[in-house]
Amino acid sequence: MTEINTKAAARPRTITMTVNGRRYTGRAEPRMLLSDFLRHELNLTGTHVGCEHGVCGCCTVLYNGVPIRSCLMLAVQARNARIVTVEGLANEDGSLHPIQQAFYDNHGLQCGFCTPGFLMATYALLKEHPNLHLTEEEIRVGIAGNLCRCTGYQGIVEAVRQAAKAMKK
Amino acid sequence: MKPAAFAYFDPTTADEAVETLGELGDTGKVLAGGQSLVPMMNMRLAKPEALVDINKVKELAYIHEEDNSFVIGALTRQRAVERSRAVKRRSPLLAEAILSVGHLPIRSRGTVGGSLAHADPAAELPAVLLALDGWVEATSKRGTRRVAAADLLLGPLLTSLEPDELLTRACFPLLPAGSGTAFLEMTRRHGDFALVGVAATVTLDAQGICTRASVAILGAGETQVRAPQAEACLVSNRLDDSVIEDAGQAAMAGLDPIGDLHGSQEYRKQVAGALTQRALKIAWQRALPRSER
Numbered sequence: 001m002t003e004i005n006t007k008a009a010a011r012p013r014t015i016t017m018t019v020n021g022r023r024y025t026g027r028a029e030p031r032m033l034l035s036d037f038l039r040h041e042l043n044l045t046g047t048h049v050g051c052e053h054g055v056c057g058c059c060t061v062l063y064n065g066v067p068i069r070s071c072l073m074l075a076v077q078a079r080n081a082r083i084v085t086v087e088g089l090a091n092e093d094g095s096l097h098p099i100q101q102a103f104y105d106n107h108g109l110q111c112g113f114c115t116p117g118f119l120m121a122t123y124a125l126l127k128e129h130p131n132l133h134l135t136e137e138e139i140r141v142g143i144a145g146n147l148c149r150c151t152g153y154q155g156i157v158e159a160v161r162q163a164a165k166a167m168k169k
Numbered sequence: 170m171k172p173a174a175f176a177y178f179d180p181t182t183a184d185e186a187v188e189t190l191g192e193l194g195d196t197g198k199v200l201a202g203g204q205s206l207v208p209m210m211n212m213r214l215a216k217p218e219a220l221v222d223i224n225k226v227k228e229l230a231y232i233h234e235e236d237n238s239f240v241i242g243a244l245t246r247q248r249a250v251e252r253s254r255a256v257k258r259r260s261p262l263l264a265e266a267i268l269s270v271g272h273l274p275i276r277s278r279g280t281v282g283g284s285l286a287h288a289d290p291a292a293e294l295p296a297v298l299l300a301l302d303g304w305v306e307a308t309s310k311r312g313t314r315r316v317a318a319a320d321l322l323l324g325p326l327l328t329s330l331e332p333d334e335l336l337t338r339a340c341f342p343l344l345p346a347g348s349g350t351a352f353l354e355m356t357r358r359h360g361d362f363a364l365v366g367v368a369a370t371v372t373l374d375a376q377g378i379c380t381r382a383s384v385a386i387l388g389a390g391e392t393q394v395r396a397p398q399a400e401a402c403l404v405s406n407r408l409d410d411s412v413i414e415d416a417g418q419a420a421m422a423g424l425d426p427i428g429d430l431h432g433s434q435e436y437r438k439q440v441a442g443a444l445t446q447r448a449l450k451i452a453w454q455r456a457l458p459r460s461e462r
Contacts, residue, residue, distance in 0.1 A: 004192040006219055009176035030177030030220070033211070052170040053208035060274055066248075067274040072207040076177055077224060121274070144359045145272025 017078050019044060020088030028075040035059040037075035038085060046086040048116050050147075057146030058117040060124075061085050067124035086116035089123065098166040099123055099159075108159035110150035117146050122160050132164040172210035176219040183308070186223050187335050191310035193219050195332040200224070201244060201283035204275050221335075229282070229337060232256065238303075239263065239341045243282025247294075251276060261455075262300065262350035262368060263341055266293045269352065272360040282336045285321065288328045291362045291388040293354070294339075295322055299393050300350075300368040300385035303341045307334040322392035344381075348372040349455030351448040354387070355440055357431070363388050364432050365440045369448035371403065371456045379403045384416070384449070389426035389441045396420035399445060408453045417446030 009030070016025045019042060026041030035052075038044045038061070050058035052071045059070040062084035089097040096104065099122050109115045125142035126132060134142070139160045140153075148156060178197075180186040190197045198217035200206055201224070209215035223229060229244035232253050239260055241250065250256055250267050257264040270276055270284065270293050284294040285305055298305070298318040305316050307330050321328050330336060344350065354366025365388040372381040382403035384396040399420035406412055421442030428434035454462055 004189065006176035006193075006196075009178055009219065010174055029174065031172040031174050031210075033171070033207075036171070052211050054204060054275065057272075057274065066277045068278050069204075069274055071211065072203050072278065074177070074203075074207075074222075076179070077203075077222065124273075141359070142273065145274050 013076065015075055015079050017081050017083055019083045020085060026075075030074060030076050032075045033071050034061070034063075034073040034075050034078050034083075035070040037078070038070060038083070041075075044085055044087055046116050048113055050113065050117075055147070056114065056117070057121060058114050060117040060120040060146065062120060062124060065127075067121060084120070084123075086119050089119060097123075099126070099163040102159040102163035102166060103156070106159040106162055107151065107155035109148075109155075114146060114148045114150075118143060118148065118156060121146050122163060125160070126164055126167060129164075132168045134160070134164055136161075170211050172207070173213060173216040175217055177222065178219065179222040179225050181225045181227075183223075183226055183228055183335065183337060186221055186226055187308050187310060187333075189221050190333045190335055193221070193333070197221050197332060199286065199335060201286070202246065202279040203283075204271065204279040205283065205287045205289065223335070234259065234343075237343045239343070241281045241339050241341065243280060243286075243336050243338055245281045247271075247276040247279045247281060247284070248273070250281060259343055260301075260341055262344075262352055262370060263297050265350070266297045266352040266368060269293050269354050269356075269360075269363065269366070275360075281339055285339055286328060286330060286336045288322055288324075288326055288392065289362075290325050290390065290392055291364075291366070292393070293352070293363070293366060293368075293387065296366060296368045296385040296387040296393040297352070298339060298341060299395055300370055300383045301342050301344070302383070303339060305339045306337050307331075308337050309334040313337075319395070324391045344370060345372055347374065347456055348381075349452040349457070351451035351455065353444050353448045353451075355444065365389050365426075365437050365444060367441065367444040367448040369445065369452045371408070371449065371452040373408070373453075373456045377407055377457075377461075379406055379408055382416075382449075384420055384445055386420065386424065386441050386445065389424045389437050391427075394424070396423055396445065398423045399449075403449070410450070413446055413449045413453065416449055417442045420445040 048058040050056035196218040354363035402416040426437040
């Protein structure tokens with residue numbers, strides 16, 4: 001039986017992942033969270049870190065197409081994964097994604113701290129409903145994992161509705 | 170709010186995971202979806218010396234229907250159970266309860282095995298397993314054993330699994346024809362931890378007599394608990410509103426919840442009694458033939 005090497009298993013390692021279609025490489029100890037890896041190693045600071053225990057939803061990103069909390073995933077777990085962050089939404093020329101435009105148009109944000117999480121949750125929600133026909137209940141359940149302390153949610157729900165309409169065209 | 174350092178292992182097979190856990194002795198901890206363990210590590214409430222990440226053990230992600238049961242691999246995401254048409258059709262209690270587990274991004278990562286092994290007293294899946302008389306299977310280098318739901322849950326975040334054991338699958342038995350089920354819980358905010366919740370099942374024979382009933386309550390004790398006094402009110406009886414009311418009262422009387430900031434002991438008892446009554450009423454209606462509802 002081989003002796004288990006816990007020392008080696010705690011060392012930092014090189015991690016490569018695809019973020020917003022681009023390949024990135026960085027170093028991380030096993031304990032580094034994906035949210036911190038994105039922000040501090042890859043300098044992608046659009047992903048916000050709020051509560052850091054999975055409650056607020058600010059750090060929501062797409063992991064292989066699925067919405068997740070990046071503060072509850074280790075960077076080592078995202079090795080070779082496809083990640084989409086809020087930086088991946090707008091077009092190359094800087095023009096806004098229909099979801100971003102809808103939040104802008106409908107007062108879907110005030111201070112903006114929770115916004116990256118809401119945008120990614122909305123992105124995932126609309127991707128899951130290819131016909132883009134959502135009831136208010138479905139919208140509210142879809143964004144229920146994200147907290148906003150400013151808006152009172154009315155503007156956000158309206159924004160999701162507008163985004164769905166805009167993306168249908 | 171950052172995890173303490175740990176050694177990280179990411180085996181790709183269940184055998185390898187069990188081997189690694191065995192070598193780590195009592196210093197290893199299994200990481201599944203991470204939706205409960207990682208928050209605890211972020212807050213340093215948990216500081217495992219070594220993590221055995223089973224997310225690459227794809228052989229542990231499946232939903233099989235066999236021997237009148239759903240056998241679900243430990244790594245199966247809660248979201249996969251939620252999306253399973255077979256589960257929705259054949260195990261409505263599981264399908265109904267899974268929707269109350271966290272939010273969509275949580276269920277996307279959270280696993281069936283993780284929820285059972287974590288054993289939060291307010292978690293939904295242990296209550297469902299308990300109500301259906303299910304079991305889990307645990308494997309270590311010493312062998313494989315089955316643990317009944319009632320023997321699994323020992324206390325808050327405490328199970329009878331040994332540190333070197335890997336929970337590999339869970340079995341949720343199907344109920345016979347003539348059964349109805351319901352899952353209800355009360356939360357302050359959508360998707361939040363439940364204050365109290367109830368998983369109820371009722372089985373009626375052709376004459377409408379109740380032959381089997383189960384009530385499992387979450388959030389009202391050290392673990393999810395069955396309410397045998399309530400079940401005794403129902404079995405061998407023809408159900409009606411007053412029998413069900415008695416069962417609700419009996420469930421309440423048998424509980425000894427812990428009061429905290431979110432709800433006093435008395436309040437939790439009241440809610441448990443009321444939810445039991447409501448859940449049983451729904452389960453009973455669902456157990457009746459369509460013509461009699």
